[in-house]
Amino acid sequence: MSTQPPQQEHEESPADSVDETESTPPAQQRREDAKADKRGRDAQRQAEDDAAAKRDEPTRHIKVFRYDPEIEGKQEPRFDDFHVPFTKGMTVLDALIYARDEYDPSLTFRHSCRQAVCGSDAFFVNGEQRLGCQTQLSDLNEPVRIEPLPHQEVVKDLVVDMDHFYEEMEAVDPYFDPDETPDGELAEQRQSRANREKIKMSTRCIWCGACFSSCNIAAGDNQYLGPAALNKAYRFAMDEREGEAKTQDRLETIEQEHGVWRCQTQFSCTNVCPKDIPLTEHIQELKREAVKKNLKFW
């Protein structure tokens, strides 16, 4: 089996597992046995894939951050190496899923949509915040180092605590809040084409937290709203359908001590945003709006 290319090996694996289920001892056998068995097979598989790597078959080497405060032996963070059979178009997330399913079921990370929509799989990949599902392995240098987002507390392996990020997002009232609604119950709230175009990019945020993690101001000032929340504020403050009062409200939120003026235009957030939102540009525009609001010479 080890002489076959990984692709075929992969296709064969369902058949393998059928064999194994047949040879598995009866149901009353303790679960521990099954687990040990699985571990053994994982180790064997890993060894085979390691061997494949040595023979220059297409595999990719990933190094994954491991940490679990609840398990002895994982309390001291470390990196685990996995050699994953490579298929064309494979993403970082695909590699992680393979490593988890085939080698180590305890490997923990968030993911859901696999198409850059849900925002749950932002990792620190080779030194940059990226979505696992949006990052091609073929674009990265090996070994691919995959770590949890910096500046957020690590819960386990690649899972970080997002609560603080969500709090900052909530702090800017991230929902449409017009002063008045149209009369008819089902009447649309129309927006001009130009206005839609203006806020278009800012509406694309998927709450992944990549920008927040990349920002060294947010790292140093725990109360800083951060790029994503400021972008949210921009999205609604610039929406002409919201009334004057609400817009003023929003400007007051973003010009407070831990708002836009904390931004030092390092462009880190703009560089990492997987949805290409021009975050720095939006923050700078909010700064100018805040100045215009307070300086009235005209």
Add this chain to the structure above:
Amino acid sequence: MSQSYNRGLIEDFGRWREFSAGMWAWIFHKFTGWVLVGYLFTHIAVLSTAIPASSQDAAVLAANEDIYTTTIVALESLLVVRILEVGLLAVAVFHILNGLRLLFVDLGIGLESQDKSFYASLILTGAITVASVPTFIAGAF
């Protein structure tokens, strides 16, 4: 979350190799700004030696032997001071060029080329600094 592991340097300057243009621009701008402030105070201290010099004899002044002139001449005769002057020029030029870049950033002009304008500031600073070396070092040896 008290159990959570603090990743220390992973989250700080241990990552300097991965910094991008905008981050370097920020670090250099802070650094050069504070060097300029430091220079400002040193500069004032040196200039202050002109205060006692003003009340010295006309003859001493004419002979260029007043305390202000002798201090300046002594300083300028030191090679380190000449080298520091080149450094000061480099720091000032970078701060000014990047300062202009930041003013454009504040106005929201050309944000897509912010990295290129940072590299341009660096290259121009280098060129101006190199071109200044003959002037600053002349007669120091």
